[in-house]
């Protein structure tokens with residue numbers, strides 16, 4: 629893949645670390661060696677996977693002459709925080725449309741990412757009910773701004789269109805290049821499967837490089853019959869956008885929904901245990917909404933022998949730890965049990 633032909637801003641002037649988690653591997657019984665790709669250490673305010681997508685999305689916004697970015701997310705959205713941070717970096721204004729996926733969950737003075745929306749100088753926050761047509765809600769804000777003579781640019785939820793997902797095809801190249809330099813080869817990769825840009829981007833990147841490494845996505849929101857075709861749809865469009873010739877089938881999309889629990893952003897016991905375990909064994913902070921549930925899934929699959937026969941497996945840490953500060957009561961309660 630020649631990704632250099634796509635306009636891009638650089639928000640992380642280095643490769644994120646790729647490190648073995650030997651203490652965690654030992655705690656889990658010493659099977660396949662677990663590695664972690666530290667995309668929680670990407671650039672922009674407190675990092676996370678959206679930074680890679682925004683490198684391409686912001687380049688597109690600037691090329692189109694935008695002066696204001698509009699995006700959407702949940703009440704504790706890492707994507708909203710990072711899109712806002714990217715806008716500030718570029719000297720642009722930013723509006724956020726916040727979806728209350730859990731009824732009455734929006735609190736203007738909440739901690740975590742919500743606090744950072746204000747710290748980073750958001751121009752407008754528009755709160756809408758769960759299940760709203762988010763594209764239509766963002767278009768309303770765009771129309772108001774256009775009427776005032778502004779030039780708005782809409783970044784879709786999670787930055788998950790072909791432009792944003794290009795960031796994760798680039799991540800696949802970065803990982804394979806690091807593997808080559810370090811003399812390590814992965815037999816399996818694990819990532820979170822949310823708005824699909826990360827899962828589809830990584831899948832297409834691995835295909836485009838003919839890596840032959842299976843990728844398992846752990847769902848944190850939708851059931852498999854919805855998530856799998858969604859990932860496939862974006863992967864197909866992305867392969868076309870990037871000119872990847874290797875065929876990609878729906879069977880290449882591996883996704884589990886067994887670790888979602890009662891719903892998006894809702895606490896599960898497995899999540900609390902996984903976040904605590906990784907913090908206490910490796911000193912690494914996961915997050916309650918995405919990587920905590922993904923790690924709970926990886927640990928369960930590891931114990932069930934899903935990775936048997938592998939020598940090295942890689943977990944993609946997509947960030948999100950600022951949201952931990954909105955869940956302190958949950959973790960204190962678990963420690964006191």
Ligand SMILES: *Cc1c(COP(=O)(O)O)cnc(C)c1O
Nearest residue numbers: 706822823824826918946947948
């Ligand atoms: C958005 C997000 C994800 C999911 O990535 P998608 O590309 O939306 O599937 C995973 N982890 C964190 C921390 C996120 O903020």
